[in-house]
Amino acid sequence: MENKLKVIIANCPQDHKCPAVGVCPVGALSQKGNEAPVVDHDVCIRCGKCSDFCPMKALVL
16 A cells, blocks of 8 residues: 555645645645645655655645
8 A cells, every 4th residue: 555645734824835845856746826735646756755845744645
């Protein structure tokens, strides 16, 4: 069973551009306005860079 990246919305302040979106090497994270980021699981390679980078621990692998 593969781990999937999860967005813990309760941990995401949703009041700014998500800094983790820019560190994804394959562009699997996107964000509309200041909403919580959305994961494209078909693109995500589960490298963990975004979850390591998220200061609020809202992205969990």
